[in-house]
Amino acid sequence: MxxxxxxxxxxxxxxxxxxxxxxxxxxxxxxxxxxxxxxxxxxxxxxxxxxxxxxxxxxxxxxxxxxxxxxxxxxxxxxxxxxxxxxxxxxxxxxxxxxxxxxxxxxxxxxxxxxxxxxxxxxxQVFIADKAWTNIEKLFTDKQKEVFLLVSKGKHQSEAAERLGLEVNTAYVYAKKVKDVYMREIRRLNAELDG
The missing domain is CATH 1.10.1740.10 (RNA polymerase sigma factor, region 2, helix turn helix motif)
Known part of the structure; x- marks a missing residue:
């Protein structure tokens, strides 16, 4: 923070x-x-x-x-x-x-x-990942989070898009946007909590 x-x-x-x-x-x-x-x-x-x-x-x-x-x-x-x-x-x-x-x-x-x-x-790593997710999840819509979670579990963006009724490009954008913020928060927490 x-x-x-x-x-x-x-x-x-x-x-x-x-x-x-x-x-x-x-x-x-x-x-x-x-x-x-x-x-x-x-x-x-x-x-x-x-x-x-x-x-x-x-x-x-x-x-x-x-x-x-x-x-x-x-x-x-x-x-x-x-x-x-x-x-x-x-x-x-x-x-x-x-x-x-x-x-x-x-x-x-x-x-x-x-x-x-x-x-x-x-x-x-689990501790930091959980804490990072808790810190950022309120920044995104449910659809954005669902796409990211599906992609992070190995689903392709096209499969996530089909499952959630989205355009494939939208799924790509959602997944990347959430991932970028998530990774930034992980780096920030690592720097803050682990010196």
Whole structure:
């Protein structure tokens, strides 16, 4: 959104731990990303909210000492590692206490760093794509959105046009218009939220 600071500026504000508005924005922006990581590890729905809050508190406590070095590690990578480690500690603790819901040991025994980084990247791309779509979908008519969604699912513009009762050229224009705005929003969000 125009006028909002980049994640680096937001991180600097959060490091003082005195800016409630910055913290509210941070929590709103990154909570869905943390949620997607927890869902990947098959955390029960009733545990997710508590774990999200625990992770956000852990991040808040770590931020004063956090030194953002984009050349070494993206912020989202650090956040995904904090989330993953907290999640795995929770799973291991739950498993060791032999709670009714058995936690698959392979979730925390066989994860390698490249796999974790790949997961974080995949979850980030889904997170950004969903957020971008939510931000732009109100800019377009239902027909424009339907054409774009059909084309993005592999349908040809002519098929989308026929299905929706449009001229083929109109379908091309609709698909391109929505795609251009969508891709711009994805780039903007990546720059804003990932520094």
């Amino acid at each position: 125009p006028g909002q600071e980049t994640s680096q500026t937001l991180l600097l504000k959060l490091q003082s731990q005195n800016d409630e508005e910055a913290w509210a924005r941070f929590s709103k922006e990154y909570r869905p990303f943390i949620y997607s990581i927890l869902k990947h590890y098959q955390i029960a729905h009733e545990d997710i909210e508590d774990l999200q809050q625990d992770i956000l508190v852990k991040v808040w406590k770590a931020l004063p000492d956090f030194i953002y070095q984009v050349e070494r590690c993206r912020f989202r990578t650090w956040l995904s590692r904090v989330s993953r480690n907290h999640c795995l500690n929770f799973c291991q603790s739950k498993y060791q206490r032999k709670i009714k819901a058995e936690v698959p040991v392979e979730l925390y025994d066989k994860s390698t760093q490249p796999e974790i980084d790949t997961l974080a990247e995949e979850e980030w």
